[in-house]
Amino acid sequence: MVAGPAVFGRRAGLRQDHRFESRPERLCYGRVVFWILLATFLAYTIWRIFLGYPQPRRAYRIVAPREVAFLEAAGEATFPAGGAIPLSGRDADLPGYADGFLESLPRHLRLQVRAMLMLFEQATIFFPAPGRGGRRRFSSLSEEQRVAVLDGWSRSRLFLRRLAFTALRAVLTMGYLGHPIAMRHLRLAPLDFPSPIVEADLLYPAIGARKDSINWTEADLCESDGTPLDPNGPIHPSFRGDER
Amino acid sequence: MAGAAEATRGEVRVFAEYDRDFEEETDVVVVGSGPCGAVVAHQLAQAGRRVVLLEEGPPFIPSEFELEGSKSMSRTMREGGLRSTRGSILPTMQAIALGGGSLVNSAICVRPPEAVFQRWATGFDLEITNRETLDRHYDEVADFLGIAPTPEEVQGRRNTLFRDGCDALGYGSEPIARNVRNCRGSGECFTGCRNRAKQSMDISYIPAAIRHGARVLTSVQVQEVLREGSRVTGVTGRVAEPFSGRLGHRFTVRAKTVVLAAGCMATPVLLQRSGNLANRSGQVGENLQFHPGVAIAGFFPEPTTPQFGATQGYQSLHFLDEGFKLETLWAPPAVMAVRMPGFGHPLQEIFADFPNMAVWDAIASTHKSLGRVRARRGTLDPALTWHMHPDDVPILKRALFVLTEIYFAAGATKVTPGVNGVPEILYSRDEADVLLNHPIQASDLVCGGNHAFCTTRMHGDPARGVVDEYGRCHDFDNLYIADTGIFPQCPSVNPMFTGMALAHRQAEAILDRT
Structure with missing residues (x-):
């Protein structure tokens, strides 16, 4: 069934009243409230996540x-x-x-x-x-x-x-x-002992270096003697200090 | 082996030496320098074949080993050691270094019992994969690497306490056989053996392969397997900067035979990224299995001096029929501490007891718990899913109970089981009953999954598996896979030795066919 002109007129009239009298005021008010709330929320979120933190005592490369x-x-x-x-x-x-x-x-x-x-x-x-x-x-x-x-x-x-x-x-x-103080206190710091020079050490340089940086020769080759380590022996240099 | 004596010495190339794109041609290219790839490369080079061995990671020398757990993992493990599955969350680690996992594992070499091979034979139509045919290959690998039981003088107290507990309960146990020569008991297997006693591939098979003429290219990431018609023709990829993974120059290695030994995670991803290669069966990346492991700590009245002794020196195969194997364990203290309960002063008190601690673990054969490996866009790191089957949880519960029982039999005064919902500390054998009686779910357990298998499984039927018993792909007669992905099922014991034995046999098959 097709709607007659009178019907359209009534509907148009309703829409007109709504648009030009009560709705604009409501819309305007509503939009203002919405934007205020949104801005407040965003400001709070930004503050909560990023702001108000004290400056670290030292500089870090990654952590904020x-x-x-x-x-x-x-x-x-x-x-x-x-x-x-x-x-x-x-x-x-x-x-x-x-x-x-x-x-x-x-x-x-x-x-x-x-x-x-x-x-x-x-x-x-x-x-x-x-x-x-x-x-x-x-x-x-x-x-x-x-x-x-x-x-x-x-x-x-x-x-x-x-x-x-x-x-x-x-x-x-x-x-x-992993902190040296904790490891030393628990008597679990790695021990210091020399690494034998094996055939592989004549082949591989330090990571990032070229092979011509290898200083070992065949005369340096040796192997582990299998003597059990002394758990009370000297600890590795990287665990001797008080800072990591 | 006539070629052995005549071969020109090979060489290693490292990251600093790549200054342009390059192409190479060879008889065999092996992708991945872990235990399986290294064995294949060595055997073929020794027989006079021209071999190029490709490895994405760098070679490590002792001064490069980090002694702190997390630093070590972030340098030697893929995804910084933080890789895990989705579904049931299971951390899993794969190494990125010359020598692969052998650089940072505890060198355990165990032959599975005959029952494992019988299960494989009947379930997967296999005819020649059994202890009888493989023992010769196990023996040759064992001779080369000096595999022997851990000697008593480097066991250390935390290992022998395990033996004492097993003895008291009548459970069988034995020193673990390892690929180690002249161990001094530094307990540093997981961060790299500074004592050069562990015969990891980078100091054993790979230098020997180089002596026989193999060329070893490190810091190269293989991105695609090349094919022409029904044959593969080589691989292509890019140079990868150590640690950052930044990609540089391009390379191509053309070869008559391609061996993928990139590991159970990377090999299926490589096949998927190469146009879903060798996947007529639909099994590439499927059937992912682990040995989920649980570790618990026990504390003794006297010092155990845990930093001394073989990393994993003792084991019990007594419960293999029930689906689990027991082992002793040591790792950097910070890694061990992750499983300890609570925080604050109580946690510090537990840490303070570390000098009196021993940690033991169980690995379980969870055949019903399956997952899959999928390639992800823009990276070679896999997307992993895996689900712990409810039927497999009781195996781990029982294993935890038995470990706790052994602790108290050995004289422990307290045990930290690390299971959600049960007391954080157990003080007696009677209290351990809670581990059997409490309704523990998979998510209550803190598991790790270091052994991974089956993602390119072998099967006698080409419609149901990716490779045959020699590791040759059913779909390509010059493409082989040599890693634990070809295991048809988890082997119930540590897999490295079996992987190497299978690789040793595979090398003979390649020589016969080419």
């Missing part, structure tokens, strides 16, 4: 100030001072470790690890810490709140949350236990 703040906060919560090992997470220079670790990763994996750090820093929005201000960024929480947040991740019923926690703690632990 927000990641430094998070790693120090998470390191302190995971390995607090006064524990059984005379090295706290904050003193272990975990940002320095993460900087080197990230630099060694392929780009897509570097992005994934950095995304994980951001997830933990920002996820307090969805998984808040108990107490006042529990939705602040992880690095802005109190010591007790950080511990509670990490505990929530580690004991979550959601497999992916537990998995994310395991991944984060792996990064922190690698940095912490």
